[in-house]
Amino acid sequence: MFLGFLGIVLVGSVVFGQGWCIRSEATAEEASGVVVMSNKPFTESYILAEIIVQLLEHHTDLRVERRIIEGGTTSILHPALVNGEIDLYPEYTGTAWQEVLRKENIIRDPLELYEAVKKEYRERFGLVWLPLFGFNNTFTLAVRRESAEKDNLTTFSDLARVSEKYVFGAEPDFFERKDGYENLVATYGFRFRGVKQMAIALKYPAILSREVDVINAFSTDGLLRKFDLVILQDDKNFFPSYFCAPVVRGEIVERYPEVAEVLGRLAGRITDEEMTEMNYLVDEERRDPKDVARDFLEREGLI
Numbered sequence: 467m468f469l470g471f472l473g474i475v476l477v478g479s480v481v482f483g484q485g486w487c488i489r490s491e492a493t494a495e496e497a498s499g500v501v502v503m504s505n506k507p508f509t510e511s512y513i514l515a516e517i518i519v520q521l522l523e524h525h526t527d528l529r530v531e532r533r534i535i536e537g538g539t540t541s542i543l544h545p546a547l548v549n550g551e552i553d554l555y556p557e558y559t560g561t562a563w564q565e566v567l568r569k570e571n572i573i574r575d576p577l578e579l580y581e582a583v584k585k586e587y588r589e590r591f592g593l594v595w596l597p598l599f600g601f602n603n604t605f606t607l608a609v610r611r612e613s614a615e616k617d618n619l620t621t622f623s624d625l626a627r628v629s630e631k632y633v634f635g636a637e638p639d640f641f642e643r644k645d646g647y648e649n650l651v652a653t654y655g656f657r658f659r660g661v662k663q664m665a666i667a668l669k670y671p672a673i674l675s676r677e678v679d680v681i682n683a684f685s686t687d688g689l690l691r692k693f694d695l696v697i698l699q700d701d702k703n704f705f706p707s708y709f710c711a712p713v714v715r716g717e718i719v720e721r722y723p724e725v726a727e728v729l730g731r732l733a734g735r736i737t738d739e740e741m742t743e744m745n746y747l748v749d750e751e752r753r754d755p756k757d758v759a760r761d762f763l764e765r766e767g768l769i
Contacts, residue, residue: 473769501718501725503533504552506639507538509748509755510603510686510741516558516759518712518729524769525728540565548591554725557595558603559583560708572645576602576707596726601741604708605645606685606697613679614696621701625680626654633660635669635678645705668701670695685738688746697738706748735766 505515519530562583564601573579584595641647669681763769
């Protein structure tokens with residue numbers, strides 16, 4: 467199938483400083499043993515893509531072509547994968563369930579969601595979900611460390627016990643989502659002292675300056691590490707899970723079984739804390755995703 471897009475000029479692509487490049491044309495000979503990797507246009511996805519590329523290049527004879535497609539959202543990458551313009555990219559279970567499969571029900575159990583997504587992708591698109599990396603980049607709630615220690619907060623239910631002391635802050639969109647503020651409050655019985663809507667960029671400064679005491683956040687956001695915030699456990703599994711894994715075209719897995727074997731070594735190897743730290747190193751310490759990925763693989767003994 468890969469030969470099907472040989473000679474196609476890559477459209478709408480962007481060259482990035484980390485060495486990601488555009489292939490304009492290729493011959494059949496050049497394409498032999500080549501897989502095409504892409505990712506979404508944000509830090510975490512760049513790091514994961516580098517981890518995948520470096521692991522494959524270290525343990526196989528395959529050549530991995532890095533391809534960035536302009537826009538790079540799920541609505542762009544998924545059709546590109548189905549059409550064979552790319553061969554794999556890292557995707558999230560919650561995103562696949564809601565945005566690709568268009569499911570309205572929420573499966574609370576993370577593994578049940580993964581198996582459901584995996585089954586439908588295989589049946590409907592011929593795509594293979596490889597094992598999960600291990601981290602869950604979902605919504606969470608975060609508080610200052612001193613608050614967590616003072617009120618012994620580790621879970622959302624702990625927060626509910628003392629929520630009348632706290633002011634909650636989130637971006638406007640969070641107050642409109644099904645998995646947003648209204649149902650969250652109903653599920654846990656929160657009775658916040660106050661509620662403030664603010665731009666995403668203002669949430670972290672607001673909790674640091676004590677304008678608010680609790681914010682919603684993405685659980686692997688490097689800013690959590692920067693501001694030394696404590697994320698609380700969603701002990702009633704209110705938020706859908708967003709575990710991540712490589713999604714690969716079935717033909718690639720059949721033609722190059724070493725792809726699944728090698729990437730399977732990443733199963734469960736990246737924790738929430740590990741992913742947060744890597745995001746922090748790129749976003750705040752300005753390190754190259756390539757270097758951060760290589761350090762992770764070496765630390766884990768994978769290369």
